[in-house]
Amino acid sequence: MGRVVEVRVPGDLWPSRSDWRGRVVAVHCSPGSRVSEGDPLAEVEIEKAVLVVESPASGVVVEVGVAPGDEVGPGDVIARLEVPEQ
Secondary structure (H helix, E strand, C coil): CCEEEEEECCCCCCCCCCCCCEEEEEECCCCCCEECCCCEEEEEEECCEEEEEECCCCEEEEEECCCCCCEECCCCEEEEEEECCC
């Protein structure tokens, strides 16, 4: 069994705006699916841009915390992955 990694909406892309919110426009994973590092997990629309949230590691999705239409902000959990111990 591996360790669980939380995939969060990155907040460092807008350091001067701590109050921004985005809307999930697509989710590209589901519980039980295998993902590789760099695979797109979700897309979040922020103002006029779309942020693709990528998997930080290879593993298995154990939980998806968002659905299309959900409002999210910096640090919100998109998914949880089980990744092999290093």
